[in-house]
Amino acid sequence: MDADQLTTDCRALAARFDARLRLERRASVHTARAYVATAHRLLNFLALHRGGPVAPSDLVTLEASDLRAFLAARRGEGLGASAAAREMSAVRAFLRFAADQLGTSPALPRIATPKRPRTLPRPAAPADAIALAEETGAMARHPWIAARDTALLLLLYGSGLRISEALGLPASVHPLGETLRVTGKRGKTRVVAVLPLVAEAVGHYAALCPWPLTSDAPLFRGAKGGALSADVVRRAVASARRTLGLSDRITPHALRHSFATHLLAGGADLRSLQELLGHASLSSTQVYTAVDAAHMLDVWRTAHPRS
Structure with missing residues (x-):
């Protein structure tokens, strides 16, 4: 089943989701496009998975097994851990939106999402x-x-x-x-x-x-x-x-990463750095403490006579 075979109500729901992302949440064009594409993929999958058309009301009664099956199908298509985690983030946003449109409280099934590999930004000297x-x-x-x-x-x-x-x-x-x-x-x-x-x-x-x-x-x-x-x-x-x-x-x-790492090495505190970078969450800024530690370790390994 492709997007053209979705019910009119589901297509309308996805269109309203797109408008919400762009106008109210001020998401970028790229982010909105990716989230709406995920919404269509979910609706198409559920129609195949359940063997029939999916109505918006079905989205608020999904079970964990439905989402696990969707995630397994996407991983089977070659989706990596980081991309799968982003996909599930978009799914949760769409399900919350559907519940809001239907005037119900979102009851999102809990499933384990793939762990994103932790990679540190590589600053330039x-x-x-x-x-x-x-x-x-x-x-x-x-x-x-x-x-x-x-x-x-x-x-x-x-x-x-x-x-x-x-x-x-x-x-x-x-x-x-x-x-x-x-x-x-x-x-x-x-x-x-x-x-x-x-x-x-x-x-x-x-x-x-x-x-x-x-x-x-x-x-x-x-x-x-x-x-x-x-x-x-x-x-x-x-x-x-x-x-x-x-x-x-x-x-x-990477020049932005370099800016952050060099400020931190120079004594900037995390809260100030968060403001300068425009991070919504301090946890996004805290990654630079690991970067700074990694940089110092590289210097130590290179310069210390007993390293």
Whole structure:
């Protein structure tokens, strides 16, 4: 059974779920698309599993065996542990939404989800982060693009921004001061510090940019004047990374990890770091304590005479 064979009520429920994610929860387009796709997969599976059409009311009476069977089917399709955990997170969100739409309390069956492998972010050394920003700029074909790429990467490293946050900045933030207000996930805003080096680099780019940086335009412009694409940045970084002989793990997002790790090593407390990164939960920030410990252990192994 495919999505076209779902009942009208189920298709309408999935459409309302999409609207809830985008408009009320302010989920990204990517997240909303993934969650709604999971909702359709669940509905299709249940129709096959039960041998008949599924109504929205069936979703509030699901048992643990139904969800275990769905998860087993997805794992059988090659879904890894991390992806399976994300899939079940989307399923729970959809079931909660269905219960809310039907005016009942969600009674979600409890099942064990796959353990996500714990991986630590790999920070770049400070010198490597700066070298990557400079080399990415040096490889650009036009001086203004060189200035743009260098300024953007310095901003990611110097202020701990996500690439989507940096690319979403309006031109009205220029000229940069000592702080910058950033809109992050789910429309939440935070204030980050701006280093003089970063402000200077952004100012240099703005002076060379051939496109008018009007207040309603994006700060970082693409070659044809539109908004700069994250994929363009990632490809430029990959080329510079290969030239410098850096690890494939040193991506634009890794510069944010580097920002966090270096601040923690310099004595920043977790609560302050949480605010600077825009994490909703302190547990997301606590991973950097392990990163810092791992970094110190690497230094000890390399430098200690008795290691």
